[in-house]
Amino acid sequence: MRHTLPIAPQFYVTAPQPCPYLAGRMERKLFTGLQGDEAQLLNDSLSKQGFRRSQNVLYRPSCAECSACLSARIRVADFKPSRTQRRVARKNGHLDRKANAPWATEEQYALFRDYLDSRHADGGMADMDIFEFAAMIEETPIRSRVVEYSAPGSAARDLAAVCLTDVLDDGLSMVYSFFDPERASDSLGTYVILDHVEIAREAGLPYVYLGYWVPGSDKMGYKAKFDALEIYLGRAWQRLRNPETFAADEHTLSNDPIAEQVARITLPDSMTRRD
Incomplete structure (x- = not known):
């Protein structure tokens, strides 16, 4: 009988570049490819360990100078909206x-451009054209959905907000969301998160993954406003008790060497055992 050895994913590190969240800091990411029959299993496993998906890549911050970026998720069963959020x-x-299959449309891209031009004109996505946008939406080897929010009864679909969402075995991962900047007073970004909590609740999924919370970053501060928030810290998920008093570790030696980080990553059994 012929036996084969499953190929474990290979991990790489990006070159340092200026951090988009904290001034004067340099950013570096640990990443691996996401492809093949085991893609869904790998995404499920690494999402629980602080990784995020971008197209067919899974990544996690691995900066040499600090550990300020913390993966965050809402524990659905314990979530209670604030008075403002209920409003x-x-x-x-x-x-x-x-909720649609991951397929990009011109209407989505027009909303995406309005959103970027209004709120992130100097960000890393500012120059993204329609083909790159389509790749962001459509290049997914796992269970993904494009969740659209629109005004009812309009002749043409009046898109208010869009969220690219991955379906994990233990929750929903909000990969990227954007909304109509002219409706800023409607707090659509907050609403999309609240609605994803309801979707997860209805589906019996325990978590909604929000991406990275970065203490001290105005861009990411909104995530700490959600109740029942957990952060991935010290190789475990922990309840975030008081965001205002939480002190991120920005010490030069706060991160372990890359080899040690990779050695501690838990992979699905099918990727580590011999058949």
Whole structure:
């Protein structure tokens, strides 16, 4: 009988570049490819260990100078919206929600461009054209959905917000969301998160993954406003008790060497055992 050895994923590190969240810091990422029959299993496993997906790549911050970027998720069963969040939910409750296969449209791209030009004109995605946008939406080897929110009853679909969402074995991962900047007063970004909590609750999924929370970063501060928030810290998920008093570790020696980080990553059994 012929036996084969499953190929374990290979991990790499990006070159340092200026951090988009904390001034004066340099960013570096640990990443691996996401492809093949084991892609869903790998995404499920590494998402629980602080990784995020971007197209067919899984990555996690691995900066040499600090550990400020912390993966964050909402524990659905314990989540209770604040008074402000309940008001946001009521204000946007009229919007129609539609979950589609990951397919990019011109309407999505037009909204995406308006969003970037208004809020992130100097960001890393500022020059993304429609083909790159389509790749971001469509190049996914796992279970993904494009969740659209639109005004009901309009002749042409009036998109208010869009979220690219991955379906994990233990929750929903909000890969990227954007919304109509002219409706800033509607707090659509908050509403999309609240609605994903409801989607997860209805599906019996325990978590909604929000990406990275970065203490001290105005861009990422909104995530700490959500109740029942957990952060991945010290190789374990921990309840975030008081965001205002939380002190991120920005010491030069706060991160272990890359080889040690990779050695501690847990892979699915099918990627580590001999058949």
